[in-house]
Amino acid sequence: GAVVSQHPSRVICKSGTSVKIECRSLDFQATTMFWYRQFPKQSLMLMATSNEGSKATYEQGVEKDKFLINHASLTLSTLTVTSAHPEDSSFYICSARPPTGQGSHFTGELFFGEGSRLTVL
């Protein structure tokens, strides 16, 4: 299946610093990627939809100035947690959606990255 690479897998930072997480689709061009946050033993909470070449669409309650998303190319989206605090510690996951209308790819299927564990001290 398609591969989505997420980096770093783990990051520890001091409170007040910024952390960037990368999400790359390795074998297809993803015009749309999604960023999620997952707390222990909980479901995925959609944070924002990242669209290549345009501004991200944030879900209600997600601070866009806190969680900066950049989708500069068809294979890369980044999530920057700015001025991180301990409450931002979480598991962040991205997913990418293959292009629609191409071959057997159908709308709806998502490929997830491996996740990034952020710990803010």
Next chain:
Amino acid sequence: QQQVKQSPQSLIVQKGGISIINCAYENTAFDYFPWYQQFPGKGPALLIAIRPDVSEKKEGRFTISFNKSAKQFSLHIMDSQPGDSATYFCAASRRGTNAGKSTFGDGTTLTVKP
């Protein structure tokens, strides 16, 4: 408002048994229903998915049963193995401009005992 309700929250099954996880949705506009498997510390991976024009889909030991009128779908894992121990999420999404913007269930932690 939770649009996809998943049950049970946790499930313990003996090796070789059948694991059944259920989901119910509310939005009739949903037209794609995947199940994802997630191991600790990893991202989810697509296990199997179904569209509402069929009532059942089987891939190996994994089967989705879909009841459109009841707005319910379930995952059956036959001959459950310890390696199946993971958290399973059902999801639902729509085609069109929101394609891929899935709504997830709360997850079911499956433990298969040897």
